[in-house]
Amino acid sequence: MKQRLISAAVALVILAAVFACYQTVVLNIAIGLVSGIAIFELLHATGFVKSKAVLIFSILYSFCTPFFGMLSNEGAVLITVLYLVLLIGTLLRFHNEIHFEEIAISFFLSMAVPGALSCVVLLRDQYEESFLYILLCCIAAWISDSCAYFAGRAFGKHKMSPQISPHKTIEGAIGGVVGCVAFSLLACWLYGLYQHSVGVELTFTWWLIALLAVVCSLVSIAGDLTASVIKRQRGLKDFGKIMPGHGGVMDRFDSFIFVAPTVYLLLQFFPILTI
Numbered sequence: 511m512k513q514r515l516i517s518a519a520v521a522l523v524i525l526a527a528v529f530a531c532y533q534t535v536v537l538n539i540a541i542g543l544v545s546g547i548a549i550f551e552l553l554h555a556t557g558f559v560k561s562k563a564v565l566i567f568s569i570l571y572s573f574c575t576p577f578f579g580m581l582s583n584e585g586a587v588l589i590t591v592l593y594l595v596l597l598i599g600t601l602l603r604f605h606n607e608i609h610f611e612e613i614a615i616s617f618f619l620s621m622a623v624p625g626a627l628s629c630v631v632l633l634r635d636q637y638e639e640s641f642l643y644i645l646l647c648c649i650a651a652w653i654s655d656s657c658a659y660f661a662g663r664a665f666g667k668h669k670m671s672p673q674i675s676p677h678k679t680i681e682g683a684i685g686g687v688v689g690c691v692a693f694s695l696l697a698c699w700l701y702g703l704y705q706h707s708v709g710v711e712l713t714f715t716w717w718l719i720a721l722l723a724v725v726c727s728l729v730s731i732a733g734d735l736t737a738s739v740i741k742r743q744r745g746l747k748d749f750g751k752i753m754p755g756h757g758g759v760m761d762r763f764d765s766f767i768f769v770a771p772t773v774y775l776l777l778q779f780f781p782i783l784t785i
Contacts, residue, residue, distance in 0.1 A: 539576075601613050662679045674738050678731075
């Protein structure tokens with residue numbers, strides 16, 4: 511427990527520092543590092559990929575993905591094509607050692623995971639109130655999970671998916687959804703008060719905020735269960751050990767990978783506030 515608390519405290523300090531500089535390239539770098547480490551854990555720790563060359567190319571591409579918004583469309587496509595050429599070239603050169611499945615898995619995960627995480631950068635670049643939207647992502651991914659944990663400990667009786675994650679309960683999931691709605695509404699209210707204090711009036715659509723929180727909390731659970739399936743099938747307890755007491759980056763960002771693109775997509779069609 512002591513290790514978990516220390517790791518959590520360090521993570522919160524880092525998160526606060528990133529939030530303080532989120533309008534700068536610091537956010538891109540942070541997302542790039544998280545993406546690179548997550549891909550390393552997914553490909554190496556799970557045993558999906560044995561080739562060091564494929565692993566390095568995938569990590570580098572994953573780190574570059576959050577910077578695509580700074581490039582032209584042609585530049586982003588060029589880097590992606592270069593990555594694919596390197597993968598195929600490695601397969602052709604070491605075809606006796608590398609299987610096609612390794613290349614396919616590497617390419618898919620290196621497109622999906624960094625792409626999902628980079629939605630945070632898209633939120634920042636496209637929305638004036640992006641700080642709040644990124645905060646809502648964090649609430650849905652992490653606060654919701656904490657609420658589910660405590661609700662499950664207190665009231666959990668009915669297993670939600672015992673073969674995938676035996677400790678998760680339906681009561682815990684309900685607690686996570688309720689907690690996510692409550693903290694999302696509270697965050698928006700406090701943010702509105704702050705903006706009012708500096709002369710900016712925001713009008714919130716409260717029922718949409720609640721609906722967004724419900725959807726994202728459920729998506730967060732789906733992300734957690736997906737990661738649990740991968741670990742169970744590969745015989746792993748955690749994806750890594752970078753965060754003592756918590757596991758690896760993927761263990762902390764499995765839900766976030768699902769939540770960030772969900773928030774980004776929903777906001778395209780359902781704006782939760784007006785200025």
